[in-house]
Amino acid sequence: MTADVTSPGVVRVLVPGRSVRHDLRAVKIVLHRELLRFVNDRTRMFSTLIQPVLWLFVMGTGLSTLISLGPGQGVDFRTFIYPGVIAMTVITTAMFSAGSIVWDREFGFLREMLVAPVSRAAIVIGKCLGGGIVATAQGVIILALAGFVHVPYSPTLILTLLGEMFLASVTITAFGVSLxxxxKTMQSFFGIMQMAIMxxxxxxxxxxxxxxxxxxLAFLTKINPLTYAVDPMRHAVFSHLSVSPRVVEALNPGVHWFGWHVPILAELGIVALMGLGLLGVAIAQFRRTD
Incomplete structure (x- = not known):
């Protein structure tokens, strides 16, 4: 008597279709991963603070003995470079966050993300938002040092700087992601990063x-995108300092195009437009990535 042999059935694998809901979930997951990576990597957290702290307290203190800023009224050089140090901190951290993509490619994690049933735009947006939040969080440490360089702890100033830091860091992260x-290697990325960012x-x-x-030099500063991220931060700081109009005119003149003073909102708009443009470039690059 011969028993019937039933062939094993084919296991169906259900892959959820792409939708806005799944893309938003992908943005959340990528963002959450960036935050976990930052919190768990204390070496990176402290190493990226060394250069800004050296600029602010070592270089700033040393040069302040030689430089008296402001006609008729001295302004501490550390106070003057404080907005620039904040910008340096968030820009460097944002680029490091973007550089983790190369690390993910080397270890195969990037390929797993690319084959997931979500749009690649969601991955890029999550990466840029995560890098922006991480860089802003790093900048908060520099904000906490404001009192040491004679910058007041004003709630309005802190909130303004936080918003400007986040905008700048998202834009720089998008730039880094597009690169x-x-x-293919971390060495190539950091070589390009140093050549572009410094x-x-x-x-x-x-x-x-x-x-x-x-x-x-004035021409180079006007065509430099980072000028429009640093100047609003300096304007926010100087608006909370008790200095004469002559000092403000000398140290915080703003950006001028053919005699026209570019408003702060216009500068922030320029940074936002650059961020959207770079985000589009990064998404286009990711869609061509294998």
Whole structure:
């Protein structure tokens, strides 16, 4: 007597279709992963603070003995460079966050994200938001040092700087993601990062006033995107300092285009538009990534 042999059935694998709900969940997961990575990596947290603290307290204190800022009324050099140091902190941290994409590619995690049933735009948005939050959180530590450089702990000032830091850090993270999406090794990414970021920081007016510059240097500061992130931070700080109008005019002149003073809201709008443009570039790069 022969028994019937039933062939094993085919197991169906159900893959959820793409939807806005799944994409929002993907944004949340990528963002949450960035926060966990930052919290668990204390070495990175402290190492990225070394350079800003050295600039603020070592270089700032040393140069303040030689430089008296402000006509007729001295302003501590550390107070002047404080907004630039905040910008330096969030920019460096944001680029490190973006660089983790290269690390994920080397260890195969990026491929797992790319084959997930979510849009690649959701992955990029989650990455940029996570990098922005991480960089802003790092900048909060520099905000806590405001009193040591004669900057008041004003709630309005702190909230303003937090918003400006987040906007700048998301924009820089998008820039970093657009670079990292095509990089194969960490060495290549950090080489490009140093070549791009350091000149942009030094040409943003972070360490010197934008007034009375030579023509060539003034032109470079005007076409430098980071200038429009640093200047609003400096304006926010100086608006809470008790200094004369002459000092403000000399140290916080703002950005001028052919004699027209660019408003702070316009500068923030420029940063926001650059962020959206770079986010689009990053998404396009990710869609071509294998």
């Amino acid at each position: 990292a999406a095509r990089m 000149p942009m920081i030094f040409l943003s007016g972070a360490m010197f006033p934008l007034a009375n510059l030579p023509g060539w």
